[in-house]
Amino acid sequence: MSRIVMGIESSCDETGVGLVRLHDDGTVELLADEVASSVEQHARFGGVVPEVASRAHLEAMVPTAQRAFATAGLELSDVDAIAVTAGPGLAGALLVGVSAAKAYAAALGVPLYGVNHLAGHIAVDTLQHGPLPAPALALLVSGGHTQLLRVDDIAGKITEIGSTVDDAAGEAYDKVARLLELPYPGGPPIDKAAKNGDPTAIAFPRGMTGPRDARFDFSFSGLKTAVARWVEAAQRRGEEIPVDDVAASFQEAVADVLTAKAVRAATESGIGTLVISGGVAANSRLSSLAAERCEAAGIELRVPRPRLCTDNGAMIAALGAHVVAAGCAPSSLDFSANPALPVSTVSL
């Protein structure tokens, strides 16, 4: 008998409610994926303001859930289990989703699973590409995270093999966009500008690629500073900033380091599948370069469609479904959200 899993996400600035069907053969089918975003309210601050995000979650939570059930054509009573992002994320934002999920679980009399947001970003791929081979390598690139993860079991065993030592890749996009006077969030406008630019125009540094650097860690803060220096120097010379070339050259540096390290990690560990997820996975150059390099190395590349890569409730429902299918014990109703939940804790 198939089971319906509801997923609730509120770790940052999107309120997401997803509904999936877990089939008996373990496949997970997407039924609804409703998101309310407060991103526009943060734009003028150049980054997410936690109190603004939390206020928006409170307003949006139940209406988003109502839309999800309407889209899926399901009743609340059809739900068999609920999963909610327990962390990592903003404390006040997580609190709203966790509190709502507990109330829904108590009222519907169904088990509740507090799950890991980062694992959700990986699990969401199974909605589009089917079961994940094990082991798989995941490159998680978002506004808050940049990590290389070994996934032996999406429902239980995820190990970090590298991460950024400073800025996340998405954060670098957002900061460079500000420098170039492009709107927030910076990923999409830089991606767009880069299409008209020359990626070889400026040789920006590739962080953490020296012989003594940690092989699977990343650093983007030096790159961001290099872009700032270059722009300031051009301004001092009274030159107009070639925004398209700067964007393309910056983007090339990011995509180069991310894909080189991911492919090397997969090759060295004998892993045949790479999943790239998180908001930055929507980047056109990152996916084309990854496709090129994975093909050359004989690695299967899986990149979920952009809608699934940014924060949403479907990814949490999908992870919840895998956790349910694995027979994991539900969380107790008195668990607390953990803003710093490590990726090794897939469910509480």
Next chain:
Amino acid sequence: MLVLAIDTATLAVTAGVVSVDRETGAARPLAERVTLDARAHGELLTPHVLDAVGDAGHGLADLDAIACGVGPGPYTGLRAGMVTAAALSHSLGVPAYPVCTLDAIAASAEPGEPFRVLTDARRREVYWADYDAEGRRLDGPHVDKPAELTPAARVLDHEQPTPLGIVEAAKAAILSGAQPDPLTPLYLRRPDATEPGTRKRVSTS
């Protein structure tokens, strides 16, 4: 009828069940669970709701209405109570009525002179509202420094509302059978956020 009372606008995590006579309006508390811990709203509220309803000899499906404190409150936990009430209302199919937390405290006042209700707003400020001798709100809710307030004849500085007070404050609306007002939080303060100024230069020369 059976009413669930919730409030997380103060440091207390408050859940209780109150029975209200539809004819006379007489309200009687049946069970409550209260924990004083400003960091436990997200952890304990739903367990407290389940325990209070269970102690009252009922299940969640027996509830007829929810009354929920909507602040003002200085803790991020205010939203835990409100979203819990909203989600319970959605999933149980019962109305959720908003209550100003200061009104819920005022509902427990002894009759007599007009009075003021104060709660801690942190940052050396208080939330306050003034009431007449019958407990009707005349002014507020506001947030101010205590030194800026005019003197009041009588001051109630209970730290948190009781489940009975929460339900008393919502009772007229509940008994009227009207559509509840939306559950809108009384923040009284703007979020702390500053727009970025001009960017710092990274070059030294």
